[in-house]
Amino acid sequence: MMGHVLRAGVALLCLLAPALAAPKTDLVLAIGGEPETGFDPLFGWGGYGHPLFQSTLLKRGPDLETQGDLATAWSLSDDRLTWTVTIRPDAVFSDGTKLTARDVAFTYLRGRETAGALDLSVLAGAEAIDDTTVRIRLTKPWITFTETFFTLGIVPAASYGPDYARRPVGSGPYRLLSWREGEQLIVERNLGYYGPKPAFERVTFLFTGDDAGLAAARAGAVDLVSVPAPLADAVPEGFAALPVKTVDNRGLSLPFQPDEGRTAPGGGRIGSAVTSDPAIRHAINRGLDRQAVVEVALHGHGTPAYGPVDGLPWAGADDRVSYDLDAASGLLDAAGWVPGADGVRAKGGVRAAFPIHYPASDATRQALAETVAALLQPLGIEAVPKGSSWDAIGRVMHAEPVIFGFGSHSPYQLYSLYQSELGGVEYQNPTYYANSTVDALFAQAQGAPSLEASYPLWSQAAFDGRTGYGLKGDAAWAWLVNLDHVYFVNRCLDVGRPQIEPHGHGWPITASIASWTWTCD
Numbered sequence: 058m059m060g061h062v063l064r065a066g067v068a069l070l071c072l073l074a075p076a077l078a079a080p081k082t083d084l085v086l087a088i089g090g091e092p093e094t095g096f097d098p099l100f101g102w103g104g105y106g107h108p109l110f111q112s113t114l115l116k117r118g119p120d121l122e123t124q125g126d127l128a129t130a131w132s133l134s135d136d137r138l139t140w141t142v143t144i145r146p147d148a149v150f151s152d153g154t155k156l157t158a159r160d161v162a163f164t165y166l167r168g169r170e171t172a173g174a175l176d177l178s179v180l181a182g183a184e185a186i187d188d189t190t191v192r193i194r195l196t197k198p199w200i201t202f203t204e205t206f207f208t209l210g211i212v213p214a215a216s217y218g219p220d221y222a223r224r225p226v227g228s229g230p231y232r233l234l235s236w237r238e239g240e241q242l243i244v245e246r247n248l249g250y251y252g253p254k255p256a257f258e259r260v261t262f263l264f265t266g267d268d269a270g271l272a273a274a275r276a277g278a279v280d281l282v283s284v285p286a287p288l289a290d291a292v293p294e295g296f297a298a299l300p301v302k303t304v305d306n307r308g309l310s311l312p313f314q315p316d317e318g319r320t321a322p323g324g325g326r327i328g329s330a331v332t333s334d335p336a337i338r339h340a341i342n343r344g345l346d347r348q349a350v351v352e353v354a355l356h357g358h359g360t361p362a363y364g365p366v367d368g369l370p371w372a373g374a375d376d377r378v379s380y381d382l383d384a385a386s387g388l389l390d391a392a393g394w395v396p397g398a399d400g401v402r403a404k405g406g407v408r409a410a411f412p413i414h415y416p417a418s419d420a421t422r423q424a425l426a427e428t429v430a431a432l433l434q435p436l437g438i439e440a441v442p443k444g445s446s447w448d449a450i451g452r453v454m455h456a457e458p459v460i461f462g463f464g465s466h467s468p469y470q471l472y473s474l475y476q477s478e479l480g481g482v483e484y485q486n487p488t489y490y491a492n493s494t495v496d497a498l499f500a501q502a503q504g505a506p507s508l509e510a511s512y513p514l515w516s517q518a519a520f521d522g523r524t525g526y527g528l529k530g531d532a533a534w535a536w537l538v539n540l541d542h543v544y545f546v547n548r549c550l551d552v553g554r555p556q557i558e559p560h561g562h563g564w565p566i567t568a569s570i571a572s573w574t575w576t577c578d
Contacts, residue, residue, distance in 0.1 A: 081549070081575040083259040087270035087282040088544070090564045091242070091262075095222025096233065098210035099168045102222075105465075106558075106565035109244070110151070111210025111227030114142060114161070115203075117568070119554045121369070121466060123508070127156070127211060127228070137198035137504055138181075142191050142206075149249045150213050151232040158185035163214035165193060165205075176204060176469060198504040200511045204467035230255050230571040239264055255571045262564075271545075280547040283566070286358040286421065289543040296545040301566070303558040304369060305464040306362045307425055308536040309413065311338050312456050313490040321481040326456040327489055330407045336392030337409065337438070338532040342378055344385030344436045345429065350537050354424035358543055362536040364519065364527060368557060370512045371468040373519020376527040385436055394437070402437035410439035414453065415460040417444030422460040425537055429460075454487045455480075461487070464539075464560035468508075468515045472499055475518070475526045475533065490533045494524050542566070549577035 094100045098108050107116070114128040125131075130143040148156040162183040169177040179202060181194040195202060213226050225233055230252060231244040242262040246255050263270065263279065270282040275293040284291075292298045314328035321327055331337055347361030360367075363377040394402040394409055402409040413430055415422035426442035433440045440458075450459055461484075463470055473479060476499055477491035498518040505511035519527030526533045542558050544566060551574045558565040 081577075082257060083261065084257045084281070084550070084573075085261045085263060085273075085279045086567075087263040087265055087273055087279045088564055088566060089264065089267075089270075089283055090561075091239070091264045092563070096225040097222035098208075098212060099164070099171045100222065103210050103563065104208050105560055105563035107568040108208070108210035108227070108229060109231055109564070109567060109570070110225045110229045110233055111212065112148060112156070112229050113208060113210055114144070114206040117207060117466065117556060119556055119569075121556060127161070128206070131206070133506060137200070137506065138195050140193040140195075140202075142193065144189050144191065145251060146189050147251045148228045149251075150226050150228050151247050151249060152213070152216065152226050153249065154213060154215060156211065156213070156228050157188040158191040159188075160214050161185070161191045161211055162193075163217070164209065164211045167212075167217065168205075168209060176202060200503050200505050200508055201467055201469035201472065203508050204465075204469060207466065231260065234259070250571075252571055256574050260570070274545050280550050281552070281566070282545050284543050284545060286355045286540070286543070289356065289358045289541075292545055295548055297548050299544045299546045299552070299555070300358060300541040301544065301555045301558050302360070302368070303464060303539055303542050303561075304366055304466075305462065305540045305542065305558060305560045306365055306367070306536060307422065307460055307462050307538050307540065308362065308365065308534045309341070309429060310454065310459045310461055310488050311341070311532075311534055312458070313488045313531070313533060314455075316456065321455050323451075323481070325452045325454070327481070329411065329456055331409055331411055332458065334392065334394075334404075335531065336388050336394065338535070339528075340385040340388045340436060341433065341438070341535045342528055342532045343380070343388065344382050345432055345535060345537070346380045346382075347537060348380075349432065350425065350428050354421065354428045355538060355540065358541040359538045360541070362539045364536055365463055365470055365474055365534070366465075366468070367536075367539055369466075370509075371471065371515035373516055373525065373527040376519045376529070378528045382435060389436065396437045400434075400437055401439045408439065409437060410441075411458055412441045412443040412453075413458050413460060414443050414445060414450045416447055416450065421540070422462070426460050429535075429537065451484075454484075455489055459487065460537075462560060464558075466556075466559050468502065468511060471515055471518065471526075472503075475499075488533065490526065490531070492524060492526060492531060494518075494521060495526050549575055551576050 112127045116126040127144045162185045165183040169180045179195045179199040181196045183193045230250045232247045234243045234245045236242045245259045273279045274282045311332040312329040315333040316328040316330045319327040351359045366372045394404045413426040415426045430440040473485040479486040480489035495518045502511040502514035519525045520529040524530045
């Protein structure tokens, strides 16, 4: 069956190839990321990258600096409860209707009702003061609410309806022309777009899978293709490899609470007699050769990770540790973890043993689990990789380690992983981590007068000189790697300097698509 699908995909791509010989006004991209719920921002579309069809209030530049998009001015009240945003007067939707502050208010209020993948729980209200001014009120100071300014595409109040996800109307640089699910999406330039005119009139996104996408690149039928690590060295003729740094991380969760027979509200045991011991957590972090993990599991296409937000302004200062197997063993010796006859350490009748869970369909996480298990053996820690479904993982993730993946452009990523109140809430804080100092610093950060002013407080939560979630404090997780996102790009296509990219859902590479250019005659 897979062979038929692959041949059909390549046949489709080859049919497209002759059209690409003409002067370049069209692009063909094979970068995956077809959204399961369609192109509705209220249900998460655009959360990783940019919504393409819709405009957002703000956008990020190559260095993640804040820039205006729809918004020309924005301010937060002294009590941190009210945002006042001025929007540009020349924005129109792709159906020709004018975009006003009323559409912005509608988007936020409707987004709160959908209970989708949006951080709108603190939204108290949104109202248009006039055509170009919207006032957004919060129930409490919450600086990470600003992430919605960067990711929530604005939808039209007059025409938004149940079929919007399949027929989106927006004010972004492109408009949807056709979508055949599982095959392709074709978009065309939005002639009413207020920003710089994109160089390409039409862009086709192909949903063909990794092997077919690479075959299409070799046939000259696509201009840009994303490739997984095992294929990233096979650069086709006429293409250049573009490795993009990311915070698309993978980490080993270390259940933080002791095993005292507690269960989560949704079921499942809470706590581990092994990983609740700080010596175990610190030894794992000190005893993992992360560069070896990158080389073995990612074929070199990544970087060692020491936290969930490496390289971002809110990361902990110097939150890293040197690989030292002897020092890691010494930590376990000092804590009373004694090697047994089988080489596995034990303490008080508890063996230093646990499974490492990963989704069975994810080859990269499987490779990470197997590599980590091998690297922990010399420490006297027995880790057994175990692939299963996310449903099965959800039943054990509060008590047993899991290879998780995260990565966001928002400090809320830290809050979701380490805020004690979020223990056991869906996939947030799956380890039930709790530290009152970290909670207090998070509260201060959420009450900051601006996103930039909050950065030092988020950073301090990793380690404040005494405690914190990071490697000098509780060593609450063992972060392993940040994946490179590798693209093969036609040598004539200039995509500029990409941002450090978030978790790999969606199309983060297209955040700057309106400024891409063709450099060959």
